[in-house]
Amino acid sequence: MPSHPFQASKQEECHLLYSTSSSLVPVPALKHSKMGRGAQPSAPLLLFSLGLVLLYFTAGSTVRLAEAQKTWCIAKPSASNEILAQNLDYACSQVSCAVIQKGGPCYYPDSLVSRAAVAMNLYYAYSGRHAWNCYFNNSALVVQSDPSYGSCTYY
Secondary structure, three states: OOOEOOEOOOOOEEEEEOOOOOOEEEEEOOOOOOOOOOOOOOHHHHHHHHHHHHHHHHHHHHHHHHHHOOOEEEEOOOOOHHHHHHHHHHHHHHOOOHHHOOOOOOOOOOOHHHHHHHHHHHHHHHOOOOHHHHOOOOOEEEEOOOOOEOOEOOO
């Protein structure tokens, strides 16, 4: 009897059912482990395992450092006016878009792509700066360079 359900002894045989026949054909069992009973894992395997454990515990701090870097959400220049108008309407229904109203610091340049970018970023920042909050039907980009200009500050 094998010591493990997935480890067969050399004396045991497996039977395969041939697909076009109903007869059983005996075949030698496969040995699934190169380590015999009572054998210890090798030093390289132990070091590799230790490295994986250390990587697991240190990767979290690396990810947190990357997340601390500020990002902004802007409209793709190639986005259609129809999609940008929908994005503008949606974002401004969720956050205050006073900065892009006439007389606001982000009104100029008076273009749909510019106003949509500001509104989309306001929504992105308000929602926690998660990548999924900057999707907008694949018409937006997350950038690491501050897109602020003149008196218009992207938050």
